Amino acid sequence: MDSWFVTLTPTTMPEAAIVAQLGDQSWKLERLSRLENNRLCARLEEELEKTENFQLVVHTRRALEAISSLAETVDAIRVPWTEPEMTEAFLRGVEGTLAMLREVPELPEAIIQSLATALDQVRDTRKDGRLDRIAYEHLGNMAKLVRGSLTEKLAREEAALEPVRERLAAEVLLLEDGDLKKLERHRRLLETSMQRQLDLLSQVRARVVTASPEIQAEAKELRVKLRLVK
Numbered sequence: 001m002d003s004w005f006v007t008l009t010p011t012t013m014p015e016a017a018i019v020a021q022l023g024d025q026s027w028k029l030e031r032l033s034r035l036e037n038n039r040l041c042a043r044l045e046e047e048l049e050k051t052e053n054f055q056l057v058v059h060t061r062r063a064l065e066a067i068s069s070l071a072e073t074v075d076a077i078r079v080p081w082t083e084p085e086m087t088e089a090f091l092r093g094v095e096g097t098l099a100m101l102r103e104v105p106e107l108p109e110a111i112i113q114s115l116a117t118a119l120d121q122v123r124d125t126r127k128d129g130r131l132d133r134i135a136y137e138h139l140g141n142m143a144k145l146v147r148g149s150l151t152e153k154l155a156r157e158e159a160a161l162e163p164v165r166e167r168l169a170a171e172v173l174l175l176e177d178g179d180l181k182k183l184e185r186h187r188r189l190l191e192t193s194m195q196r197q198l199d200l201l202s203q204v205r206a207r208v209v210t211a212s213p214e215i216q217a218e219a220k221e222l223r224v225k226l227r228l229v230k
Contacts, residue, residue: 004026032187047171059104060104063097118139
C-alpha cells in the first residue's frame with residue numbers, strides 16, 4: 001500500500017480512496033498468482049508421478065534410505081548384540097532390505113549379491129545367537145558399497161527426470177482444470193477493476209486541475225457542512 005501511495009502521490013481524499021483500492025486489488029492479484037502457481041505445481045507433480053522415470057526414482061530412493069539405515073546401524077553399534085531376539089530382529093531387517101534391493105529396476109545383480117553373500121557369512125558364523133564381529137563389520141562395509149552405488153544411480157535418475165518435468169510443465173499449462181479457470185476469471189476481473197480505478201483516478205485529477213477557484217471554495221464549504229451534519 002505504501003508503494004502505491006508513494007508512486008501515485010494522491011493529493012485529495014477521492015484520489016487517496018482510489019489509490020487505496022488499487023493497492024488492495026494489487027495485493028489480491030499477488031495472492032492469486034501464488035495460488036495459481038501452487039495449483040500448477042501440484043498438477044505438475046500429479047502428472048510427474050504417473051511417469052516411469054518418477055517411479056524409478058521412488059524405488060531407488062526407498063532402497064537408498066533402507067541401505068543407509070543398515071550401514072548407520074552397523075557404524076553406531078560396533079559390537080553385535082548378545083541377545084538372540086535382537087540378533088534375529090537385525091537379520092530380518094537385513095533380509096527386508098535385500099528384498100527391497102531386488103525390486104529396484106536396473107540395479108546390477110553383482111551389487112545385490114555382495115550384500116546377500118555378506119548376510120550368508122554372518123549367518124554361518126553366528127554362535128549362540130551372537131554374530132561374529134568380523135562378519136558383522138563386513139556386512140556393514142557391503143551395505144556402504146551398495147549405498148554408494150544407489151547414490152550414483154539416484155543422481156542419474158533425478159537428472160534424467162528434469163527433462164520430463166520440463167516437458168510436463170509446458171503440457172500442464174494446457175490441461176483442463178476447473179480451479180485454474182476460476183483463478184483466471186478472478187484475475188481478469190481484478191485487472192479490469194484496476195484499469196477502471198486508474199481511469200477514474202485520471203478523471204478525478206483532470207477535474208481537480210481544471211476546477212476554478214470558486215468551485216474549489218464551494219467544495220471546501222460543502223466539506224464543512226458535511227462535517228456539521230455528521
